Amino acid sequence: xxKTETNNIKQNQHKxxxxxxxxxxxxxxxxxxxxxxxxxxGIRGFIANDKKxxxxxxxxxxxxxxxTSSHISQTPDLPPQPQTAFDLLQKIKANSPxxxxxxxxxxxxxxxxxxxxxxxxxxxxxxxxxxxxxxxNFIIKPPQRQNIENILDSLLPNHCVQTHADAQQDTxxxxxxxxxxxxxxxSVELANRIAPTSAPVLISGESGTGKELISFLIHYKSxxxxxxxxxxxxAALSNSLLESELFGHxxxxxxxxxxxxxxxxxxxxxxxxxxxxxSETPLKFQAKLLRVIEQQDFQRVGGNENIxxxxxxxxxxxxxxxxxxQQNRFRQxxxxxxxxxxxxxxPLRERPDDLTDLVWHFVxxxxxxxxxxxxxxxxxxxxxxxxxxxxxxVRQLRNVVLTSLILGIGSTLSLADVSWLxxxxxxxxxxxxxxxxxTLAGIPLEKIEKRAILDTLRQTAGNQTKAAKVLGISDRTxxxxxxxxxxxxxxxxxxxxxx
Numbered sequence: 001x002x003k004t005e006t007n008n009i010k011q012n013q014h015k016x017x018x019x020x021x022x023x024x025x026x027x028x029x030x031x032x033x034x035x036x037x038x039x040x041x042g043i044r045g046f047i048a049n050d051k052k053x054x055x056x057x058x059x060x061x062x063x064x065x066x067x068t069s070s071h072i073s074q075t076p077d078l079p080p081q082p083q084t085a086f087d088l089l090q091k092i093k094a095n096s097p098x099x100x101x102x103x104x105x106x107x108x109x110x111x112x113x114x115x116x117x118x119x120x121x122x123x124x125x126x127x128x129x130x131x132x133x134x135x136x137n138f139i140i141k142p143p144q145r146q147n148i149e150n151i152l153d154s155l156l157p158n159h160c161v162q163t164h165a166d167a168q169q170d171t172x173x174x175x176x177x178x179x180x181x182x183x184x185x186x187s188v189e190l191a192n193r194i195a196p197t198s199a200p201v202l203i204s205g206e207s208g209t210g211k212e213l214i215s216f217l218i219h220y221k222s223x224x225x226x227x228x229x230x231x232x233x234x235a236a237l238s239n240s241l242l243e244s245e246l247f248g249h250x251x252x253x254x255x256x257x258x259x260x261x262x263x264x265x266x267x268x269x270x271x272x273x274x275x276x277x278x279s280e281t282p283l284k285f286q287a288k289l290l291r292v293i294e295q296q297d298f299q300r301v302g303g304n305e306n307i308x309x310x311x312x313x314x315x316x317x318x319x320x321x322x323x324x325x326q327q328n329r330f331r332q333x334x335x336x337x338x339x340x341x342x343x344x345x346x347p348l349r350e351r352p353d354d355l356t357d358l359v360w361h362f363v364x365x366x367x368x369x370x371x372x373x374x375x376x377x378x379x380x381x382x383x384x385x386x387x388x389x390x391x392x393x394v395r396q397l398r399n400v401v402l403t404s405l406i407l408g409i410g411s412t413l414s415l416a417d418v419s420w421l422x423x424x425x426x427x428x429x430x431x432x433x434x435x436x437x438x439t440l441a442g443i444p445l446e447k448i449e450k451r452a453i454l455d456t457l458r459q460t461a462g463n464q465t466k467a468a469k470v471l472g473i474s475d476r477t478x479x480x481x482x483x484x485x486x487x488x489x490x491x492x493x494x495x496x497x498x499x
Contacts, residue, residue, distance in 0.1 A: 018044045019156045020061065020171045024054045024068035024088065025104070026080075030141065034067065037148050042158060044171075050075055051088045058092065061171040064368060065155055066092065066101045070126055082126065086133060093134040098369050100136040100155050104143065136371070154373040159360040164188040167220055175216050178361045179354035183346040187214065194341045195221035200293070200313045202278075202338050204321065205345030208395030211316040212276065214345065219272040224312060227271025232264045235277040242285055247292070249301035265298060269309045278315040278338065279324055286331045293337055313338065348390040348397060355385050358394060362401040363413065370405040378414030387427040400425070423469060453481060 023034055026049045038045040046061070048054035050073040057063070068088060071080035085103070092101055105123065127138040137151060162180040165188050166173070177188055194201060195218045203211045212231070219229045237245055248263030264273060281289065292298045297308045315338045324330035348354070356377070363374050381404075390396055400421060401413070408417045415422045453471065460466040468478040 018042060019064040019158070020044050020046065021065045021067065021152075021156070022046045022048060022054065022057060022063050024048045024051075024066065024072055024085075026050075026073070027069070027141075030104070030143075033142075033145075034148070037145060037152070041149070041152055041156075043152065043156060049073070050078075051084050054088055055091060058095070062173075063096075063099065063171070065152075066099065068101060068103055070103055070105050070130070086129070089130070089133050089135065097134070100368060100371075101134065102137045102139060102151060103130045103135045105138075105140050150373075154371055155368050157364050157367045157374065159364055159374075161357040161361045161364070163357075165192075165217055167217075174220060175213055176361075177210065177213060177217065178357050179351060180357060181346075181351040181353040184351055184354060187343060187345055188217070190343055191218050192221055194218065194343070196223060197341075198222075198224075198312045199340040200338050201315070201340070202321065202342045203314065203316045203345065204342065205316075205318065206347045206391075206393055207318045208393030209345040209347055210394055211318075211345055212274065214343065215272075215274050215314045215316060218314060219312075222272065222312070224271050228268050229272050229274070230264050230268040231274040231276060233276045235280040239282050239285065242281065243288065244301050246289070247298050247300055250303040260300070263298075263300065265292065265309050265311055266307060268311045270311075272312045272314060275313060275315045277317060279317040279319045279321055279330060283329075283331060286334050290331065290334045290337060293334075348393040349388075352386055355397075356382065358397055359385070359401055359413070362398050363405065366402050366405055370402075372405055372408070373411055374405070374413045376412045378412050378416070381414045384415065384422070384425050388425045389427065426469065449481075450485060453478065453485075 021038055021043055023031060023045060025031060025047075031047055035045045046057060046063075048057055052075050054066075054068070054072075068085060069080070070085050071082050072085045072088065073080050074084050089101055089103070092099060105126070123140070130138050136155070139147065161178050164177045164179055164185055166176040168174060177184070179185075191214050201215075201218060203214055205211050216229065219225065232245060234242065244261070244263070246263050246265055248261050248266055251258065251260050293313055296310060297306050299306060321330055321335055321339070325332045325335050359377060359382070367374065385397075392399075403421060404413055404415060404418055408414060415425070453467070456467045456470050457464070460470065464478055464482070465475055468475045471478065
């Protein structure tokens, strides 16, 4: 049987969502002790008395950490056995290799260990076996409060972050939009306003800005929340597969059509269909898509039956779709049909106020994998983050934080131990023009390139490695160009001390 302990402590509205810890034990005293610590940390605790109850919980719920006794029962009517505990551990690691598991010795056996040399040896063997089987730690009962708190701080940090919107269902986090910037707040507010309607929505923004996250928020806040939410990545499908993926196909419609298959439109009936990267669809397919959206009916590939659906369309794109229309790369009528409401997400470089919250959010998210207890963010690192232009946006920031967590050491998150990240995150060089009215029109590209290289070398006092990084080229490429310039204009370049 699994019991849920709900904490009565009032949560800070800026805290992350509660983590979930499963305790597999039937020791009432230990359970009370553990739940008290979890409650003070704002962590939700679940109790399973045996292996069967633990596996049933893990099938249905998300779990962030497991404490299990070294002796547990297979079912309530069987006595505790150490082999059962290791069977459970093996199943956990087979399904979730990165889920941390802490094993606790049986309290009654602990007293025996104190009296017997052989039992102490047995304890050591059990601990070694547990660690080899994938346990993150092995603790002798009764556990020390500070030891448990240190484990929780390391594996389940809960640093304060500001969120504009979040939702949780049972033990699962549905979405969380982290930040405090006014631009992000405007986007979230607009998403909340348009959600209750069934109007088509076009979400624009650079890659990695969170378009899919906003899409799910709109669905979750809509009247279609109990209906399906179906996604299709238009950029990941070939032209020949796109029609079959969206509309389905009948048996025998083409070579590999061995059976009838429902398409995404049919699967999304009564709910929401997300057309991710809609700009990647070919013009021929766009004509078919327009008709389906307008008529809300279609035929499967190879079929004759009209299938009626009621689907709300949300589309995303990382391109300027109106510009695509002007360049005849996207149908104008489809653009106006999809963009009844248009929502533009700002890039991360325009949301500097969100950086600190996002970094702490990713620290909270990935601490379990890296097992680092981060208490501070390096000011020098945050200064670099503030000046960087983030072409990959939030997705890139997430990967940078994860890399820093994995490769760094100590309780301060920094870039000191990841030199290549430090170099990669340097800001773009500012282009200064002594004459604001000057123009580069009509000047050959080769001359512009040569001038950029020479000016950069002067700024770096002839340091070719540094100049190459500023210019975004390799050292070898820069050296080859300099040698070519020397051959072409030996007299002019010998006067340049930077060369």
